[in-house]
Amino acid sequence: MAGITQAMCTSFKVDVLSAGHNFNTTNRAIAANSQEVFRMALYLVVNGASLDATTTAYTTVGEISGTGYTAGGLALTVSQVPSSGGTPTTTAFISFSNAVWPSNSSFSADGALIYNASNANKAVCVLNFGGTKVVSANSFTVVMPAAGTGSAIVQFS
Numbered sequence: 001m002a003g004i005t006q007a008m009c010t011s012f013k014v015d016v017l018s019a020g021h022n023f024n025t026t027n028r029a030i031a032a033n034s035q036e037v038f039r040m041a042l043y044l045v046v047n048g049a050s051l052d053a054t055t056t057a058y059t060t061v062g063e064i065s066g067t068g069y070t071a072g073g074l075a076l077t078v079s080q081v082p083s084s085g086g087t088p089t090t091t092a093f094i095s096f097s098n099a100v101w102p103s104n105s106s107f108s109a110d111g112a113l114i115y116n117a118s119n120a121n122k123a124v125c126v127l128n129f130g131g132t133k134v135v136s137a138n139s140f141t142v143v144m145p146a147a148g149t150g151s152a153i154v155q156f157s
Helices: 010-017
Strands: 038-043 078-083 092-096 099-116 122-142 154-156
Touching: 010 122
Parallel strands: none
Antiparallel strands: 038 099, 078 092, 092 154, 099 122
16 A cells, blocks of 8 residues: 655664765765765655655655656755764764755655665655645745754654
8 A cells, every 4th residue: 555654764774784874974984984965755645655664765656746846856965964962962863954846846745755865775764744745836845853862854862
């Protein structure tokens, strides 16, 4: 059954433990020290989207189309490199800046997939918008939560 269930992808958790993603330009564990490119693609359930914790990579199945949207979504900017600042200090997190599509956008979306375009399009997390969001000849913004313990989009406790 098609649907979008918000979750951190299980494959992402495994990849992190295998040094499979680099959110930071000063990562001592990876020799290249180059931040990878993370993207956000948008999806519609009526288009056949089926995304959840078992999603392993970016897919075109169920991806939206429309004015202002390009297949594969758009690149995200890491706004908070890996940190453990906050309370409790035992939680590590990263965050992205808001994802903003142009002012002429016209499309509908039920959710999104954040994925690593630099590493075989591996999935990071699935976002469920809580219903279909519609934009008509306007900008479309996915507001990211604040960077911090208990609020960041990606965190490990």
